[in-house]
Structures are given as structure tokens and as C-alpha cells.
Amino acid sequence: MVSYDLKNPYEERKGKNTIHSSLAQVLKKYELNQVGYEYIPALMNTLARYVHDVKNRTDFEGVFFRNLDSAKIDKKILSQIVENYNAIPTELKVRIFSPQYLYHNNGISTSQMYEVVQSAYSYHTKRASLLHDYPTSFDTSRSAPIQFHHFGHASENCCCEPVLPVTNNDNATPPHTYLLTFEHLQCIRESGRTSRGHDEVALIFGTITEEMAQNNIPPQMASVEYTNVDTGEGKPSSGTAGLRLYGLAGPAPININFLTTITLIERDFAQLSELTEQVRNALQTNAQSIIATGNPWIIAGALVGFFATFLIDMIVDDDPIGTREIIMTEQIAEDLTESPPHVFDVNGLRFDGGCNGVHEIDLRLIRVS
Incomplete structure (x- = not known):
């Protein structure tokens, strides 16, 4: 349905x-x-x-x-x-x-x-x-990384899973370790279409590496839901969420390039766990379709979130606001976090769902060691 x-x-x-x-x-x-x-x-x-x-x-x-x-x-x-x-x-x-x-x-x-x-x-x-919306690498001169692609609701329930697999690094110097976290949701304009007067926004994150795609390992999923979201309001209402998207079990090196997709949905019918599973299936199906063509991973990374959006639209019980994705490499992470305190904030990543609402989210990349 x-x-x-x-x-x-x-x-x-x-x-x-x-x-x-x-x-x-x-x-x-x-x-x-x-x-x-x-x-x-x-x-x-x-x-x-x-x-x-x-x-x-x-x-x-x-x-x-x-x-x-x-x-x-x-x-x-x-x-x-x-x-x-x-x-x-x-x-x-x-x-x-x-x-x-x-x-x-x-x-x-x-x-x-x-x-x-x-x-x-x-x-x-x-x-x-x-449209100046598709830079092919991160640009440290801007307030946000530019390897984002956009096509185009949290009761604070959270659904997370184990850490992503990484490969061994035999270099004498230990590699840097990182965390990528979701920090904050800002409602620019609520949908205005709810009888209760508030939006319920589900944020669903999926992370996958080329190694995972090649070996049919499901995307790493994390999700959070905010209720009673109104225009001009931020969630969480105080502090930051600190929801880990990479390095869930602890800071991890970036030995393999990874892709993280971010999907926002105005929730009405489905449970957060159902939406998360539907998004997981959409992401993995599209990753496998592009991998099967023999196209390189950089192309899969650029397109998988975009194409997954259509499968999401064809299955979810609720109204998607938008999907964006980010591709992270070890070199990009090093460049972004080079200066103390070795933190790079991605502020104001916009999801314009039209009549389904407009929201911005903040992410944080942290070099831990």
C-alpha cells in the first residue's frame, strides 16, 4: 500500500x-x-x-x-x-x-x-x-562538503545496527579514525497538511561501501524519528543528537570509500522500523543493479540514492521529503579535519519536499585519532 x-x-x-x-x-x-x-x-x-x-x-x-x-x-x-x-x-x-x-x-x-x-x-x-548542486569532491573553502546529491520526519526513537566492516591496514603508521554523526534537524517549513497541526519526521540513514556492495552485504542502517515538528523548530530541542552514521561501535578508519544516503519522510502510516527496511531494500537493489552493469563505484555512489528514491516512492506508506547522499574517502576526511580541533561541520543540508515540508540537517565529521 x-x-x-x-x-x-x-x-x-x-x-x-x-x-x-x-x-x-x-x-x-x-x-x-x-x-x-x-x-x-x-x-x-x-x-x-x-x-x-x-x-x-x-x-x-x-x-x-x-x-x-x-x-x-x-x-x-x-x-x-x-x-x-x-x-x-x-x-x-x-x-x-x-x-x-x-x-x-x-x-x-x-x-x-x-x-x-x-x-x-x-x-x-x-x-x-x-544548478551548482553537484560538485565532485569536497570543497573545504565552503561551509559544507560538496559531494552531496539531492533529489527531491523525531518522540525520539532510534534504530541502529553494528559497525561497518573495514579492511586491515598494514602501514606502519596507524590510520586516522573517524566518526560521522547526525547532529540536528531544523524545520524551515512544516507541511501544513496534518490534522494534528504538527509534522512527524523520520530520518533514515544508509551507509554502504564498495566492498559491501560487491559482497552483497546489506547497507548499514540508522534511523531516528521526531514528533511534533513545527516551522522554525529544531530537533532535538536541546543539545545534539550525536547519532552515529559511521563508526557505530567506535571510531573507525576509512580504508574503503563509503556512501551514506539520507532520506527524510513525513510519517503518518508506517512504523519507523518498516520505513527503514523499505529504504534498505531500495538502496541495496539499486546498488546491485549498478554493480551488475560493470560501472565503477564512483558512478554507483552518485546515482544509487537518486534511483532508490523512485523505489521508495513506489513502496512507502508515507510522503518522502527527499534523499541526498554523500561519498566519503580517506583523503577527503583527512583534508576536512586537518586543522584542530579536527572536526568538520556540515550545516544546513537542505531537503525541499515542497508541500511535504522543507527541512535542513546538520552532520559532523570527527577525526578521533
Whole structure:
């Protein structure tokens, strides 16, 4: 079940406590930003073949399907995503997606999917460069790192998991160790669509390294939820959250580049644990699809959060505000935290969900040793 009405794509729908976006409103961002013009229909047709257990598979499907099986992706979630995607009226699909892959039901080869991903990456970088929203590395002269990509609610309940795996470093000099933490949420404008007069904002973080993706290890998830969020209000109301996104079991070296995605959702129906699991499946499915094409990890990192947003839109019971992602390397971390006190604050990372609210979050990168 999703919060919008699949049978009435232009009508908003009343939930338990809020008015939810119509399907047309949900899909509008994909019409305006066409990074997924070819990739989304190509991926969705491939997922349809996966959930229907098609036997005559292309070379791409052979790798991708084995990866999904090995990663134990929840097939029920993928089946629901496919069902909801198929229910989108044709009049909306043809406005948003490439006709080349919209009705391509015979399977897609590795070479075709490779080109689709390359095309999406090229469009993504050109568009973001034009909008000054896609720098390709961190810029220490600015108040925030620039390797952020944006496409586009916490009762303070928290859902975290064990530390990410790291590889051994045989250098004589021990590597620096780091923590990446979520510190603060600032509500710039609440949705104004709730009967209770307040928003409930779920923040869901997923962290994955190239090694994890290659070995079908699920993304490292952490989440927090804030209730009674009003315009101009910050959460937590005092102090900082200090929620660890990297180094959950303690400060850790960055031996392998990692990707952290940040998803904000205006929560009404689903529990935080359900939303976290849905986001986890969306992230891992997209990571596996890009890895299976043979494209390098830097491209996967740039696109996985963007494409996961569509799967999230196709499954979550509530209204996503937006997803952003950050790619961190050891060199970037060293550069950002070079000067005492060896802390770099990322302030005012904006999530503009339109009628679903506008929020900013603060992160902190800490060099511990």
C-alpha cells in the first residue's frame, strides 16, 4: 500500500493524520529531473522479470538476479513495487520515461544497461553542475562538503545496527579514525497538511561501501524519528543528537570509500522500523543493479540514492521529503579535519519536499585519532 491513490492519480488522499500527495505530484520530480528517463523503466522491467522468475535471462539479469538472491532482498517488497509501478497510468508514464524501455519486456543486456547508467550519470553531472548542486569532491573553502546529491520526519526513537566492516591496514603508521554523526534537524517549513497541526519526521540513514556492495552485504542502517515538528523548530530541542552514521561501535578508519544516503519522510502510516527496511531494500537493489552493469563505484555512489528514491516512492506508506547522499574517502576526511580541533561541520543540508515540508540537517565529521 502507498499513500497516494493509484486509481485516481490526480487526487490527494486523506491519511490518519495528514493529507497525502497525489500520484501525479509524487511523479512530478521525475518529469522535471529526467536522470531516470531511461534507467527507471529499464530497472522496473528487469525487476518485473525477477519477481515473475523468468527463466531465459540476459547476461545482465543472470548477474543481477543472483546478486538479489544472495543479498536476500525481500521479494515481497519488490513485488509490491512492481505492482504499484505497473498501476501508474500510461498517460503519466509516457510523459516521464523513455519509450525505448517503457515497454521493453524481453530483457536487457549488460551492454544496454551499462549505457543506460552511463547516460544517466552524464545527465546527472551536467544538470547538477548547471544548478551548482553537484560538485565532485569536497570543497573545504565552503561551509559544507560538496559531494552531496539531492533529489527531491523525531518522540525520539532510534534504530541502529553494528559497525561497518573495514579492511586491515598494514602501514606502519596507524590510520586516522573517524566518526560521522547526525547532529540536528531544523524545520524551515512544516507541511501544513496534518490534522494534528504538527509534522512527524523520520530520518533514515544508509551507509554502504564498495566492498559491501560487491559482497552483497546489506547497507548499514540508522534511523531516528521526531514528533511534533513545527516551522522554525529544531530537533532535538536541546543539545545534539550525536547519532552515529559511521563508526557505530567506535571510531573507525576509512580504508574503503563509503556512501551514506539520507532520506527524510513525513510519517503518518508506517512504523519507523518498516520505513527503514523499505529504504534498505531500495538502496541495496539499486546498488546491485549498478554493480551488475560493470560501472565503477564512483558512478554507483552518485546515482544509487537518486534511483532508490523512485523505489521508495513506489513502496512507502508515507510522503518522502527527499534523499541526498554523500561519498566519503580517506583523503577527503583527512583534508576536512586537518586543522584542530579536527572536526568538520556540515550545516544546513537542505531537503525541499515542497508541500511535504522543507527541512535542513546538520552532520559532523570527527577525526578521533
